[in-house]
Amino acid sequence: MKDRPAHSTIGALIEDKFSLHIYCEAYNCGHHGEVDLEKLAMRIGVDHGAMHYELIPVFKCPACGSKHLSMRISPNVQQNIGPVGPLHKA
Numbered sequence: 285m286k287d288r289p290a291h292s293t294i295g296a297l298i299e300d301k302f303s304l305h306i307y308c309e310a311y312n313c314g315h316h317g318e319v320d321l322e323k324l325a326m327r328i329g330v331d332h333g334a335m336h337y338e339l340i341p342v343f344k345c346p347a348c349g350s351k352h353l354s355m356r357i358s359p360n361v362q363q364n365i366g367p368v369g370p371l372h373k374a
């Protein structure tokens with residue numbers, strides 16, 4: 285392993301099939317949605333950092349325009365995944 289977080293760039297999230305959700309924290313809004321990471325990567329680059337403080341400034345709420353957002357990165361669980369085996373076999 286390299287000495288940096290495993291999912292520290294958008295490219296790494298796409299590669300490992302993670303999904304990114306953005307939540308609007310504005311009072312009375314509550315809008316949220318899943319971000320299309322591939323489109324995002326085309327816009328700001330696959331090497332763009334995926335840490336909260338790096339991604340949040342890129343977004344604003346499409347419903348109310350608020351920049352008061354939070355985000356959640358989660359594994360995009362797929363069907364037909366076999367038994368868990370050794371990860372990242374080289």
Ligand SMILES: [Zn+2]
Nearest residue numbers: 308313345348
């Ligand atoms: Zn909003």
